[in-house]
Amino acid sequence: MIPTQTGSCHALVPAAGSGSRMGTPADRPMPKQYLQLAGRPLIWHALATLCATPAIANVFVVLAPDDALWPAAQMAALGPKLRVLRCGGETRAQSVANGLREMAGELGDIGHDWILVHDAARPCLTIALVEKLIAEVGEDDAGGLLAVPVADTLKRAYDGGRVLETVAREGLWQAQTPQMFRHRLLLDALDFAPAVTDEASAIEALGLSPRLVAADVSNLKVTYPLDLKLAEWILENRDKP
């Protein structure tokens, strides 16, 4: 582990969702994090990348308390960095907050350490992107996140499914993960603003401005069925010339 100048780095991977947008229960045999992707459970890919990143000391994965699908033997091969927490909550934010508390229970006073929160549903993360985030944010106490500038023209709809307005895309970014914040600050922020869909929103609610670190569309979140095919293509082709 190579600690940054201002604290160690740990990863926290929320993986307690149900994957409802992947389809109906009939065609969704299991939560998306356990669907097969390039010969492995989807969740394996992000965990393997984070465990292989030298700057990351520990990788905590947050499962639903009743998760019976976690392939313990296969995941044990990722090494001793990986730790399992069965404290998932009703929302992603609750899973993250529960995980932050459990991490402190296991590691002690980590309030100044950096926490990189990464969706289990983003399997195509690379070590290079993780290291880019750490390098660009490691000295920035507001923290930061991977993101990509919006490329399409954006429309806001009204209930009738018609265009209400075009939203100017200048300065708009699509947030990704990891999102990297100091443990104490992030826990305080999530306590202050629990109804958020990403960690940066809670930090912003405190009046801070996280740094945006440019990533790319390969770090997609598997949300809908087609995303799984896109992720498979990325994993199988990105290292080819």
Ligand SMILES: Nc1ccn([C@@H]2O[C@H](COP(=O)(O)OP(=O)(O)OP(=O)(O)O)[C@@H](O)[C@H]2O)c(=O)n1
């Ligand atoms: N209560 C929840 C909800 C989501 N997540 C995790 O947060 C990540 C991003 O959430 P999302 O893509 O929305 O996953 P799901 O909530 O499972 O999907 P859906 O919204 O389609 O049900 C996923 O790795 C998911 O497992 C979590 O840990 N706890």
Ligand SMILES: C[C@](O)(CO)[C@H](O)COP(=O)(O)O
């Ligand atoms: C955290 C996130 O991936 C940033 O884009 C996104 O907000 C997660 O949203 P989800 O609805 O929980 O997938």
